[in-house]
Amino acid sequence: MLGHTTRSLFHVREYAMSSIINAVHTAVSGLNSQSHAFSDLSNNIANSQTNGYKASTTSFEDYVTNNSLASDGESLSDSVVATTRQHNDNQGMVTTSTNSTALAISGNGFFNVVQATGQSNDSTPVLGTQKYYTRNGDFSQDKNGYLVNTSGYYLEGYNVNSSTGALSTTLNPIQVPSTIKFQPTESTKLTLTGQIDGKPTSATAYDSKGNAQTVSLNWTQVDATTWTVSNPNDATNSATVKFDSSTGAIASVNGQTQASGSTASFEYDGAPQDMTVSLGTIGGTSGVSLATDGSTPTGVTGVSDSVTTGTFSGISMQTDGSVMATFDNGYSQLVAKIPLTTFADPNSLSPQNGQAYTATSQSGTPQINAVNTNGAGTLSTASVEESTTDLTGDLSKLIVAQQAYGANTKVVSTADQLLQTTLAMIQ
Structure with missing residues (x-):
């Protein structure tokens, strides 16, 4: 009878020890999980002022190991696992x-x-x-x-x-x-000055990519006071200019007499691009004119309105992703797209x-x-x-994690006491 009792006590002790050791393993997994949560929270708090930082959270789940306490048809969890969950899709405050x-x-x-x-x-x-x-x-x-x-x-x-x-x-x-070069701006206008001598007028113009090209204009005399200016590549792209016989000033363009001082021009079509050709003003001699005093004509020269020089002064960012180089001449030019x-x-x-x-x-x-x-x-x-860290919320969670960690340490210490009591059985 005594032997039977001893064997029963032995089985009780073995079962109790198995349960207590299992409880210790569970508590240790709890300690590890709370440590994981503490690490996530401390990382969030440390990066609360870090631009672009995305705060993470900790997820907990129960875990079933080789549980000797589980019986047929039952499933007992005896552990806990913590994982870090990222929230990269959270929007931070823009400041x-x-x-x-x-x-x-x-x-x-x-x-x-x-x-x-x-x-x-x-x-x-x-x-x-x-x-x-x-x-x-x-x-x-x-x-x-x-x-x-x-x-x-x-x-x-x-x-x-x-x-x-x-x-x-x-x-x-x-x-x-800082050594980036300014790209000449696209020419939109040619301004002509001088006295017609019958020779072609050449000028430098720039296309939309900043490439220089030579633009030519032919002058053909119709009578003593009338000349035709034309595109040598397209004779139909022309204008007839009549001058005042006494002053040499422009009197009309294409037969249209306008008020004195009004703009005299024609539209040039072709390479490097379409442009307005400014001949001067009606009644004026500051643009194109005729020599009427018997002197030798100076010839007609042309200058485009393209800005060709500029010193780099910095960069500017645009809301469409454009990165612009800025220059001291007031112009900005695209250098990249984000x-x-x-x-x-x-x-x-x-x-x-x-x-x-x-x-x-x-x-x-x-x-x-x-x-x-x-x-x-x-x-x-x-x-x-700004960082997406919720500082107030994470500090509150930190307190909860601390309490949970302390509770798990209490389980370990209690299990140790129970284990000592169990070991003392039938001694």
């Missing part, structure tokens, strides 16, 4: 920045960026091929003219080809060096240092969009997107 080259996205898009992997002998950065994506749009120019954000990532976009004036079709880091990239599941992007991400199979293939298309979002200039 004004003193940095004129800063950009903030309102929408689902990300900036395309790359990292430097080293430097060349002339201190030019060597940029890697790995594509990164970020919401940190606090960009500024480095010493080489590249646009770099505060985390050291280089902004990519479609750069303008300096030779053709066209946007590239591949993404590359945007660089606007697109935005979207993902089917942005919360599955892989986080990297500096508020950046890389694409994963779960996030989906990167989709490059123009600003304000396909949900990519709009851009605000001289602005940044």
Whole structure:
């Protein structure tokens, strides 16, 4: 009888020890999970002032291991697992920045960026091929003219080809060096001055890409006071100009007599583009005129209205993603266009240092969009997107995590006491 009792007590002790050890494992998993939550919360709180930072949350789920207490038809969880849940699709508050080259996205898009992997002998950065994506749009120019954000990532976009004036079709880091040359503006008007001597008039004009071309005009005498000015490539593109016989001033153009002082001109059609040719004014000799005093005519010269010189003064960002080079002559010229990239599941992007991400199979293939298309979002200039951390809420959660951690430590200490009591059985 005593032996039977001893065996019963032995089985009770074994069962009790198994249950207590299982409780310890459960409590330890609780400690690990609360530590995980504490790490997520502390990271959110630490980055509450980090531009473009997306706060994460912690999800808990019960977990069933090889549970010796489970009987047929039953399932008992004996553990807990914590996972970090990203919220990259949450919109942060957009605030004004003193940095004129800063950009903030309102929408689902990300900036395309790359990292430097080293430097060349002339201190030019060597940029890697790995594509990164970020919401940190606090960009500024480095010493080489590249646009770099505060985390050291280089902004990519479609750069303008300096030779053709066209946007590239591949993404590359945007660089606007201080040595960038001003592209002459498109000519819209030719102003002629001088006395007609029958020789052709040549002038330099610039097309929409800033390329210089020579424009010629032929002069043909009709009678003593009448001449025809024409496009040598298209004789029908012409105008008949009549002059005053005594003063040599323009009297009419194409037979239309206008008030003295009104503009005398004709429309030139052809390369490099259509332009207005200014002949002067009716009744005036400051433009084209005839020599009436027997002197030798000076000949007619032409000057286009194209602005050909300018010194680089900085860059400006536009809400459509345009990066403009500004010059001291008051003009701005497009140097690059910034697109935005979207993902089917942005919360599955892989986080990297500096508020950046890389694409994963779960996030989906990167989709490059123009600003304000396909949900990519709009851009605000001289602005940044603030962290999405809810500081008040996370501090409250931190207290709850602390209490839960303490409760799990209490389970461990209590289990230890029960284990000691159980071990003392039948001693």
